[in-house]
Amino acid sequence: MHNVRPLPQYLVGRFHGWKATSYSENSAWYRRLADDGQRPRAMVISCCDSRLHVTSIFGADSGEFFIHRNIANLVPPHAPDGQQHGTSAAVEYAVTALKVAHLIVVGHTNCGGVAGCHAMCSGQAPELEEKSSFVGRWMDILRPGYERIKELPQDEQIHALEREAVMISIENLMSFPFVQKAVEDGEMSLHGLVHDIREGILWQAEDAGQRWTAV
Incomplete structure (x- = not known):
C-alpha cells in the first residue's frame, strides 16, 4: 500500500x-x-478527545483498564441487527469475557461532539442531518438527551447535554441483557463521570444523574 x-x-x-x-x-x-492475558478490573468508555486522558487521571498502568473511545463517549441502545457495532462489541467482550467489575462512562467539558449534537438538534448544523454524515448519525444517540435540556436557559444547555451524554449511555447500557444481569447480580457496577478539563475536577453522577458531586 x-x-x-x-x-x-x-x-x-x-x-x-x-x-x-x-x-x-x-x-x-x-x-x-x-x-x-489481560484481567482489567474496569472498562472505561470515554470520548476520543485528545484532552481526555483517563489513564493519567487515574494513574492507571498497563492492564488496568479496558478502554473504548468514541465521539462523545456514547453507547447505542442494544440492537442485534447484524450490522457492525464497535462500541456494543467492546461492551459485550468486557462484560461477558473479561468480566470487569466496573463499567465507567467518562465525559468531559467542552466536548465538540456534544456541541455538534446541540447545533444539529437546534437547527444550526443542517450538514449533520445529512444521511451521509457519520458524525450526525452517531450523534442521533444523544437526541433524547437534547429533548431533556432544550427548555433550559441557552447558556446552560451544552453543559447539561455533556452530562446527558453520560446518562444516556448508562441508560443504553442497561438495555443490554448481559449488562443488566451483571448489574442486578451484583457482579458489576456502572459509574458516570464528567471531567472538567480546565479545572481538573471530576464530577460523578448520583441519583440517576439528578445530582452531580465532585469526587
Missing part, C-alpha cells in the same frame, strides 16, 4: 525513550501481561 508511510521521527524518538525507561524497568510485568 503506497499510502502507508514511516512514523514521524518525534514519535519514533518517544517510543525509544519509553522502551529504554518504562519498558526496561518493568519488562517482567509486560511479559506477564503478554503471557497471562
Whole structure:
C-alpha cells in the first residue's frame, strides 16, 4: 500500500525513550501481561478527545483498564441487527469475557461532539442531518438527551447535554441483557463521570444523574 508511510521521527524518538525507561524497568510485568492475558478490573468508555486522558487521571498502568473511545463517549441502545457495532462489541467482550467489575462512562467539558449534537438538534448544523454524515448519525444517540435540556436557559444547555451524554449511555447500557444481569447480580457496577478539563475536577453522577458531586 503506497499510502502507508514511516512514523514521524518525534514519535519514533518517544517510543525509544519509553522502551529504554518504562519498558526496561518493568519488562517482567509486560511479559506477564503478554503471557497471562489481560484481567482489567474496569472498562472505561470515554470520548476520543485528545484532552481526555483517563489513564493519567487515574494513574492507571498497563492492564488496568479496558478502554473504548468514541465521539462523545456514547453507547447505542442494544440492537442485534447484524450490522457492525464497535462500541456494543467492546461492551459485550468486557462484560461477558473479561468480566470487569466496573463499567465507567467518562465525559468531559467542552466536548465538540456534544456541541455538534446541540447545533444539529437546534437547527444550526443542517450538514449533520445529512444521511451521509457519520458524525450526525452517531450523534442521533444523544437526541433524547437534547429533548431533556432544550427548555433550559441557552447558556446552560451544552453543559447539561455533556452530562446527558453520560446518562444516556448508562441508560443504553442497561438495555443490554448481559449488562443488566451483571448489574442486578451484583457482579458489576456502572459509574458516570464528567471531567472538567480546565479545572481538573471530576464530577460523578448520583441519583440517576439528578445530582452531580465532585469526587
